[in-house]
Amino acid sequence: MVTANSELTYNSKIEGDIIVTRADAAINWVRTNSMWPMPMGLACCAIELMASAASRFDIARFGAEVMRFSPRQADCMIVAGTVTYKMAPVVRRIYDQMAAPKWVIAMGACASSGGMYRSYATLQGVDRIVPVDVYVSGCPPRPEALLDALMKLQAKVKREPSAAKLLHP
C-alpha cells in the first residue's frame, strides 16, 4: 500500500544533500539576516539607537544584534545625529573603511537633511558625503522607526542582484 508523503520539509534521506535555489536568494538571505550596524552616534539620536539595541526593542531580533565599533566588521552604518562639517570627513573615512557590501541608514532629521541646524557649521544631510539607503524621519525617531528602517533595508537588500554584482563588480 502506498501512503501519501506527509512530510512538508526537506528530507535529506530521500532527496540527498542538495538544495536548489538561486544564488541571489542564498546570498541575500545571508546578508539580510546578519546585518551588523556601525553606530555612528553623533547626537541625541544615538540615545534612541542604544534603546533600540537594548532589551525592550531588541534590534537583535532582526539580525542586527551586535554593534560593531570597528568599521571592518560592520555592514550597515547608522548615522544617528548631527553631522558637523568638522565631523563629515571622519564619517566618510569610516564609511570607506567598511568592507563591501555596506549600507547606510540616515537616522533622524539632522542626518537626513541637517534638520533644524540650518547653519554654517552643519552638513546639510549626510547623503552629501555617503550614499544613503534608508532615511528615518523624526527628531529623534522612536526605536520602532529605526526597526522599521532596518526592515525596509532588509527588504531592499533582498531585491539586490548580488550574484551578478559579485561576478561583474
Next chain:
Amino acid sequence: MTTDVDLTTAVSQQFPSASPRASLDCPAFNILAAEVPAILQYLRDAQGFDFLTDLTAIDWTAEKSPRFTVIWHLYSSGQHRYVRVAADCTSATEPVMPSVTGLWAGADWHERECYDMFGIIFTGHPDLRRILMWDGYPYFPLRKEFPLAGLPAALPDAEISAETGAGVIAAPMMGGPFVAIPGQPMSAAEPRAKDEAWSEHSEKTV
C-alpha cells in the same frame, strides 16, 4: 566685605583710566586694552575675584568704532559676587587683546573660542588655534557680517572633498530662521519660519 561702591572707588583710584560701565547687575568697568592684565591681576589678587567665569566678545558691526569689545566676568568665591570688565580693541581689521592665560589657565579655551568666532588675536596666548571650527576655515562666524546660513568653503579634508565633491554650502534657510512663538496653541506654536513668503526657489520680494 567691600561693597560695590568701595570696589568702584578702589579700582578708579588704582587705575584712573578705568571708568564705570553701565550695568544692571554687578559692578562693571570699561578699561584700556593695554591695562587688561594689570587690572585683572589687581581684581584677582587684591579684590579676591579668583574665578574667571566667562570671557567673550561683542561685535558692534563694521560701521561702529571701536568695533570689538572683549568682556571678562570674574567671580569671587569668598565674597560671592561678580564683576564685569570690558575693553575695546583698537583695530577693527586686526583686533588684538592681551591674553590672561597667565592669570587663569582656564582662559585658554575661552580665548581660543573668542578667536575662532570673532577673530580677536590674544597676544601671549600659548596656543591660539581655532577650537570649534576646523583649522583653515576662512571666516569668523559670529561677526555681524557673517550670515547664519554660512558661506561656501572647502571641507576640512581635501581628500574627502575630492572624493565626494562636497563642500561647505550656504544652508538652505527656506524662509527661516525657524522660531517658536510661545503662548499659542500647539499647532501654531511649533517652530516655523517668520516669513514663509520666500524660499530657496522663490526670491524674497521685500
